[in-house]
Amino acid sequence: MRVALLLGAALVASAASSQPVSGLPASRPPTEAPSPPTTEPLQTSAAGAYLASAGATAGSLALGFALYHVLPASDPESDAPSPRAVGVAVMAGGALLGPSVGNLVLGxxxxxxRATRIKMAGLAAGAVIALGSTVVIAGCFGGSACAPTVETIVYVGAGVAAVGVVAGTVxxxxxxxxxxALAQAHREGRRTVSLRPGGVGLALSVGL
Incomplete structure (x- = not known):
């Protein structure tokens, strides 16, 4: 008889502990904190990041433009590449990578x-389409009738490449x-901690 009473009391206590405490919120799953920056952020302001992107892009374009006009033109009698190609490369690099500087300083x-992959995918697809013009030229044996088709293919390839670059920039x-916002939270050291004492959910925001 005593054993039966003890078992009954244990079952009642277990059922009571599984019920939510009156006046307290029901248990909720832990809240996951946002992913921290991959590197320590150098900037935590969106405006500052936009300025960094704009400055890197404009600076690269200006530098490339200056190099293109300062460096000498290619020698018609030489097969060596034109020194002005350096300026073109700097401008192209600024247009491609400059907009990513904002996220770079945010860590x-x-x-x-991801943005670089989008741009590279667009450039690769555009290059493949443009190279298709060589197939058209080979099929026409270099005839003048191929010219309109070749130009169209080249323009389509350039358009696809431009769309990829614009999409990555956007x-x-x-x-x-x-x-x-993530960089600011990381800088302040805020973390969401989930405590569940006795089956009751309690979320605390702790500043470390």
Whole structure:
């Protein structure tokens, strides 16, 4: 009889502990903190990140433009590449990578990689389409009738490449506000801690 009473009391206590405490919120799953920046952020302001992107892009374009006009032109009698190609390369690099500088200073290396992949994919697809013009030329044996078709293919390839670069740039700029908020949270050291004493959920925001 005593054993039965002890077992009954244990069952009642177990059922009571599984019920939510009156007046307290029900248990909730732990809240996951946002992913921290991949590197230590140098900037936590979205405005500062936009300025960094604009400055890197404009600076690279200006430097490349200056190099193109300062360096000598290629020698018509030489097969060596023109020194002015350095200026063109600097301008192209600035247009491609400059917009990613904002996320770079925010420590968002993952988004920098994603934006770069989008741009490179567009450039690769455009190059493949443009190279298709060589197939047309080979099929026409270099005839003048091929010229309109070749030009169209080249323009389509250039358009595809431009779309890829623009899409990657839009991704760069669109993700800056979110990454600025993450960088600010990382800088302040805020973390969401989930405590569940006795089956009761309690979320605390702790500043470390």
């Amino acid at each position: 968002a290396g993952t988004d920098v990689q 991704y760069d700029l669109a993700t800056i506000p979110r990454n600025a």
